[in-house]
Each structure stands twice: as C-alpha cells, then as structure tokens.
Amino acid sequence: MSFDTAQAVTRAVREGRTTAREQAQKAIAAAKAEPFNAFTAIFEDEALSQADAVDAALAAGEDPGPLAGAPFAVKNLFDVAGHTTLAGSKIRRDAAPASADATAVARMKAAGAVLVGALNMDEFAYGFVTENAHDGPTRNPHDPARIAGGSSGGSAAAVSGGILPLTLGSDTNGSIRIPAGLCGVFGLKPTLGRLSRAGAFPFVHSLDHIGPFARTAADLALAYDALQGEDPLDDLSPPVADPLSARLDALAEQPLRVGVLAGWFQQGAFPEVVEALEIVADALQARRGVELPGAKAARAAAFALSAAEGGRLHFDDLAERALDYDPAVRDRLLAGALLPDGVAHAARRYRPAFRDEARRLFEDFDLLLAPVAPCPAPPIGQATMDLDGVPVSVRKTLGAYTQPISYIGLPVIAAPVNRPGKPPIGVQLIASAWREDLAFAAALRLERAGVIAAHRPPFRETA
C-alpha cells in the first residue's frame, strides 16, 4: 500500500528517484493483495508496458505528461481496449471486448498515468452501496464491515485504502459523491457535459457524468485537467479545456460567499453529519438556513427519470434475461420499463424550473454546502435505515441529498471532513454551472486550513 499522492509519485518519477515501472509494480502488487474487493480486473502486462513507455520517454528527454507514472484504475463501466466492459453485470460477460479506450481512459494515459485495473460497482451503476450480486460487496477501508458506498464503490475504496492515488468513476445520482464521502476521499462530479462520457457504459443519458477520485484537492485537479477537452464523440459537446492546476494557490485565496443548504438537504441527517457540516460552514463563514425551493420534487424527478431511462435502455435484455440481473437492480429496472412515457417527459420538464431556482441562489452565493449523505457508511447487508424515525431503503435513500444537484448538472466536489479516528463524513461543495474553479477554491482553502482531509484507514496505520 502507498498513500503517496499522484503529485509526489510523478515528481519522484521525473526526478529519477523511482521509475514508472516500479510504481506500476507496487500498485499491481497492492491490487492483487487488497482486502476491500475493490478490483474486478488487473491489467498487469498492459500496465507494465505503459509504464515502460513513460520511463523510455523520460530517458529520451521527452515529457510523458503531467501524470507521468501515476498509477490509476477505472470503474468497470469504462471501455478499456481489448477488455469486455462489464458495467458490474453478468449479462455483459460474453460481450465483445472494447475496440478502443473510453475518452477519459485515453486522456489519463496521454497525460502519463498508468492504467492498472478495473473496479467494482453496483450493477449498471444503479445503486449507492456496491453490494454487487456477481462480484461481491466492496468493503469500506475505514471499517470493512461497512459499505464503501456506490455505485463507484471500488473507485473510492481503492483510493481510500492506499492502492492507488487516482481512480475514475461515474455519477448519475450521487455515485461519485456518496462513495467518496463514505470512504473519506475527494470526488469530483463536474458540470453536466464538462467531461466526455464517450466510452463509458450509460445508465441515464440525461444525467450521467464521469469524474475522478483522489486523496488531495491538488491531485483531484490534476486528474480533472487531464480529463478536460472537446470530444466529438460525446453529444453533450464538452467545452475547450480550462486547466486549474497552475493556479491552485490563487484559487485557495479567492473570497467566497457561501451558503448552507437547509430544509431537504438536512432532513433526517444524523447528528454527526450535521456537526461535520457545521465545522465546514464555520470555516467558510457561511450563511446558514439557505433554502433551495423544489429540492424534494427534484430528487423525486431524478429518481423517476433514472428508472424510466434505465428501464428503456435495458428493455431488450430485461425481456430476454431478466433473471441474470442483480436482483436488487432488476426489479427497479423492470418497474422503470413499465412506466408510462409521460413520467420521463414530466421529469425532464421539471429540470429547467428547478435549475432556475438554483440560479437565483447563485446570484447571492458562490458556493453552497450540503452533506453528501444522511449518515456515515451503513453496515454491509443492512437493507433499511431510520430517517426521521421512519424505516427507509438504504439503497434508495443514500442519494437523497445528491440527487437534486446532479438532476440539474451542477459541479460538486465531495470533500472528506477532517474527523480523525471517526467514520468518514463528506460534504458537498456545490458551485454554479461551469464554475468547478469555485468548488476547487473552497476545497483548497479548507484543506490548507485542516478542515477537510483524507485520512489513512485506522486499521492500516496499525498493520
């Protein structure tokens, strides 16, 4: 295991204190031995070959890129050339291997990062727990009896557990933010359309995002910069890259007007979640009690739109092989497939109305705060949890605070509140559309002030 940052690894590789091959070998060994069930595949030969190419470029005096020699892995819904894209499923195990890397994978490699493997997830990204019926549950590195969150649970656990400094995941309703929060690492869900989704297996086309995980805000920015840029393969037309890594110091000093979302965004939150949010709010001198009207309805619309679009996407496979799906996902997709068309239509029509409510708030604030999830990581296998004294489904409820935000595509960094020795709790740093820089400004300021931090899992420190 290594808790070196990607920045530190890259610097050491460039200065000749280590090689990309040595770093890849360390990451491969860690991935083979990891106890979290985060990995579903390890690409050993390809990783060593990529690492050798990085070392050769450096030896020839060439620049292998800003992530030179940094190992990374991806949620197994990203296409990796020569490998079947499983998306956490059984039914795709016989699918043809991908003919090319997903745009995000190709960009990380082009920046010098070395792809080590693929990571566990909820089947077809439909869930918040990564208790995959086919591949088993991913365990939270801070407490292996608890979930890592999902659907990008393997991506969060691999970073949290010190297997790798960087991973990629996807977020439709909270699937980057929730595992990042529950595993105590940083995760970025960018503005809808900012980062190319080409080559990432879809779940809900209207709501799908991709993004990175890291243990520091600076590493998150490095990966974000590598992933940016136009891509004709994505119909959302990602814009020209706007790199942030060269101006992190300036961002950390930027004044911010910050508000704390109340109402729906704290309803049912556990006391420790509210306490953690208050720590961050104090540090940013945030105004309390900010209401975002319509959040409950927005969450409901995202919930229904996901079922409707997901059910439609999987209709043919559901008709032929329903029993080969993960039971926890299958029943939700089947119900979605049976919805009248008007449900998805109405769910889409509410988006601009709710977006405009959020835009009005951003006239007064640069950044909004909300918890990532109502609670710390629940135990693996726990089906229900109490929310305001009412038993509710864990799988369907963990995203209550994330779904309204992804529904309107706002950029968010999920940041780990600095609570050493306690279960991780994350806070959402929410900016207006296309202003990822403001979410990074807050993350950098909070990290430098010691308010947020990704801790090593406690049982690793004593190992």
Added chain:
Amino acid sequence: MSGGDLSAFQNLSDAKVAAYLDSRSADLGLRIPENCRAGVAENLALLRDQTDLFCDALGDLTDADAPGEPFTP
C-alpha cells in the same frame, strides 16, 4: 386503463398496482418473472409516489404536448 397514461398511473391505488403491472407488461411484451412480481410492484408504487411529487411541483407544466427545452445546466 391505458398503460401509457400519466394521470391514470398517478391515480393508481395500491390495490391496483398489480393489475397495472399485468396490463402494461402485456402491452409492452415484457414478461415479468413470477419471482420478481412483488419487487416490481413495490418499485412501481414508489415510483407512482415520486411521480406525484414532481408533477405537483410542475403544476401547469405537466402538459404532455408542450415542447420541452433541451436542458442546459
């Protein structure tokens, strides 16, 4: 009732969800395995409740024939 009718779906009673499941799956040609029926019905009831929530918030915007704007964040 027509399986594609939004307001009829919203007005389903709990007792009528199973009948909706049967008629809609027959209309679509999507067979629901017997051991999935209870789970699918439970999810349909939840989706009905959620649909009610955002349709209430939409108010007059629920007109199915109204043109929708392409969404930008």
